[in-house]
Amino acid sequence: MIRRVALALLLVLAALPAQAAIAPDEILPDPALEARARGITKQLRCLVCQNQSIDDSNAPLARDLRILVRERLKAGDSDAAAIAYVVARYGDFVLLRPPIKATTWVLWFGPAAILLGGAVFLWLRVRRRKGAPAAPAPLDPEEQKKLSALVGETPRPQAPPRPQAAP
Amino acid sequence: MRLRFVIPAILFVLLGAGFVYALVAIQSGRKDPGTVPSALLGKPAPEFALPAPEGFAQGLSTADLKGKVTVLNVFASWCPPCRVEHPLLLELAKEEGFQVVGLNWKDKDDKLAAWLKEDGNPFARIGADRSGRVGIDWGVYGAPETYILDRDARIVHRHVGPLTKEILRDEIRPLLAKLRK
Numbered sequence: 093m094i095r096r097v098a099l100a101l102l103l104v105l106a107a108l109p110a111q112a113a114i115a116p117d118e119i120l121p122d123p124a125l126e127a128r129a130r131g132i133t134k135q136l137r138c139l140v141c142q143n144q145s146i147d148d149s150n151a152p153l154a155r156d157l158r159i160l161v162r163e164r165l166k167a168g169d170s171d172a173a174a175i176a177y178v179v180a181r182y183g184d185f186v187l188l189r190p191p192i193k194a195t196t197w198v199l200w201f202g203p204a205a206i207l208l209g210g211a212v213f214l215w216l217r218v219r220r221r222k223g224a225p226a227a228p229a230p231l232d233p234e235e236q237k238k239l240s241a242l243v244g245e246t247p248r249p250q251a252p253p254r255p256q257a258a259p
Numbered sequence: 260m261r262l263r264f265v266i267p268a269i270l271f272v273l274l275g276a277g278f279v280y281a282l283v284a285i286q287s288g289r290k291d292p293g294t295v296p297s298a299l300l301g302k303p304a305p306e307f308a309l310p311a312p313e314g315f316a317q318g319l320s321t322a323d324l325k326g327k328v329t330v331l332n333v334f335a336s337w338c339p340p341c342r343v344e345h346p347l348l349l350e351l352a353k354e355e356g357f358q359v360v361g362l363n364w365k366d367k368d369d370k371l372a373a374w375l376k377e378d379g380n381p382f383a384r385i386g387a388d389r390s391g392r393v394g395i396d397w398g399v400y401g402a403p404e405t406y407i408l409d410r411d412a413r414i415v416h417r418h419v420g421p422l423t424k425e426i427l428r429d430e431i432r433p434l435l436a437k438l439r440k
Contacts, residue, residue, distance in 0.1 A: 113389070139295055139400035139401075140400060140401060152365070152391075152396075153391070153401075156390075156391050156392070156395060158391075160395060179298070180298060181298060181299070181395055181396060181397070182295065182298055182303075182398050182400070183295065183296055183297070183298030183398070184298075185295045185296065
């Protein structure tokens with residue numbers, strides 16, 4: 093039973109790469125070039141179904157762009173040049189991994205800044221609390237007597253020794 | 260001491276107001292988070308030269324966009340919203356001072372001809388972009404899209420999705436009036 097489940101899982105995992113939408117007629121004969129093309133198209137957003145890469149998407153425009161990227165590579169473009177070619181037409185939005193620049197600083201560094209801010213805030217709070225008196229001022233004899241009268245006990249010596257835990 | 264409760268309360272209210280604003284804007288259609296800003300705004304129109312679809316006289320190239328204010332509509336006969344905005348383009352084409360041209364995107368010539376014969380042709384020129392390659396150069400990712408270009412064929416404005424009366428009134432016509440001067 094376990095073996096069968098394991099086999100099924102293995103087959104599902106093995107089928108994962110096959111989810112790419114790429115059609116056989118798009119694949120370049122040169123495996124090295126094809127690998128580069130796959131690497132690029134995985135980084136480019138399909139603008140029709142915006143949370144998929146053009147490598148994953150079945151949209152006709154994604155197919156056009158996959159072919160376009162392969163043509164650029166065949167024409168001798170470097171990976172960066174092929175990506176820049178698409179970005180020049182569709183803007184930074186086609187990059188699934190947004191570039192780091194002034195307009196994306198909040199996006200890239202915002203979470204870390206918030207975390208850091210929280211840590212600083214917490215540190216300041218803890219430090220302030222340590223500086224404050226740990227316990228209220230001890231009762232003076234007058235107050236002690238009043239308290240004892242209220243709870244009906246004979247006055248105890250101030251600050252009784254703490255009960256010790258059994259060793 | 261009181262401030263410790265007031266500041267988070269103010270922050271919370273501001274956050275909530277931001278959410279409500281965004282929700283209302285999306286719901287009313289004023290804002291579409293899926294809209295991609297054009298990379299070509301302020302840039303000259305890409306170089307291209309397209310033949311006219313079969314049955315039409317005038318093709319479309321970059322040279323045709325110069326010297327006149329232009330409304331360039333990316334459309335196709337297979338695209339239902341294009342048919343919805345079609346009457347507005349016919350209306351726009353009657354006005355003076357700018358040209359309305361069409362980029363026929365990934366379409367079949369015969370289907371296009373049949374449609375425009377029936378519903379009227381608002382376009383002074385039509386470029387047949389059968390492969391969609393010129394569309395890619397323009398950054399087109401769906402039909403319809405509408406571009407406004409100044410006399411130097413510089414892209415001034417892009418509208419994604421069908422035109423509406425409101426968009427014509429509030430965005431397109433004021434911009435055209437400004438460019439015509």
